[in-house]
Amino acid sequence: MIELEQVAYSYGEGELLSDISVSLTPGSFHFLTGPSGAGKTTFLKLCYGELVPTSGQARLFDRDVRSLTRDDIADIRRRIGVVHQDCQFLDHLPIADNIALPLTVAGKSVHSQDGNLSELMSWVGLRSRAAALPPELSGGERQRAALARAVIMSPDVILADEPTGNLDWEMSQRLLTLLVELNRMGKTVVIATHDIGLIRAAKSQVQARVLRIANRHLTVGADL
Template sequence: MLGPYASLAIRGKEGALVRFENVGLRYGMGQEVLKDVSFGIQPNSFQFLTGPSGAGKTTLMRLLFLSLKPTRGLITLFGRDVSSLDPDEVAVLRRRIGIVFQDFRLLDHLTTYENVSLPLRVLGKEEASYRAEVTELLGWVGLGDRMHVLPPILSGGEKQRAAIARALIGRPEFLLADEPTGNVDPTLARRLLRLFIELNKSGTSVLLATHDIALMDQYDARRLVIADGRLYVYE
């Protein structure tokens, strides 16, 4: 099933949701963090992103979420060259992306329910149209009895699950999840991964960054591997 590290991940770029062409990134005058990264992510696909700590996984995620721009090379997202986007266009594209950050980014003055429903409120939806869906999702991630609690009261694992629910509630076209199972037990990790897989089956492309090799081994999915700033593929 899995190929060697030998070839760069340059396959599958035609008609891709995401396309990187010879992308490099450096911070300031330092060495490149990413080097000649070329790959494509197809619509309705699921893949893991893995590699040693400090290899560039989070940097790649930030490029995909448009919070960084490459030093060189071409990135297209939803068919748009990201270098040509103005701030308003970036904001519009980001609404099509769900993201789970390692630092959760919950708003401390909002309850768990309010944090999870925030993306829908920003879109101007009435609470009556989403209340049942938010409640069901919170129950699925094990927070049904914590929906009216403020984030400072939540444990690290509970905050992580709230962040996952917030990323999923808008049914994004593209989901970026940075170590989403890092603070939960193995049973809940498998349950959360099944949730990502079901979301993928409904049409969302998923890129899930993880160090958990045992978890990845349970699923037959493409793996993107970052090593020494270069990206390789396991098919």
């Protein structure tokens, strides 16, 4: 599904990631850990084609990322849901329209009263907030809205970058439960986090693999 083979990535002259090899298979669950600035976000960006490796090979759905056109990348992003730490939204649109944005840009007509959308908003506990604008939402609500937007296209992969970074423990658990549910539905999930407590909590619910980035290298199945 997503394969990185001897991938390196450099910003300018400094190499951030080196000799990264990993395969994210369908239905797998991964935690990506490592100190701040180790390259977790860069790793995720390599996984959804926002960055191209400076060396090595990144394959997204069996296609070399270097051979992808801009339209190919757009199409692949419809199969990969991304939850960013800063949860970027279109601030002038109600949150329901923001959640439906992946459908909109794919040319699928969406109405805010659409059954699936309402169901999804209920699932993330935001049904009563459908008409609210993003700046009116709390941190937890924004994270859940970002998750709802990431999954509305029923993607094969969900990449979440520090999704619980701004949340309290209870809200973190709620978000984790949603991600575990998605994994049980067959989605591949990668959560970048340095919240060890969250990883331990998840291990009781799901068979997760830990990927650790430190000193430019990735260790698969690392001890916590």
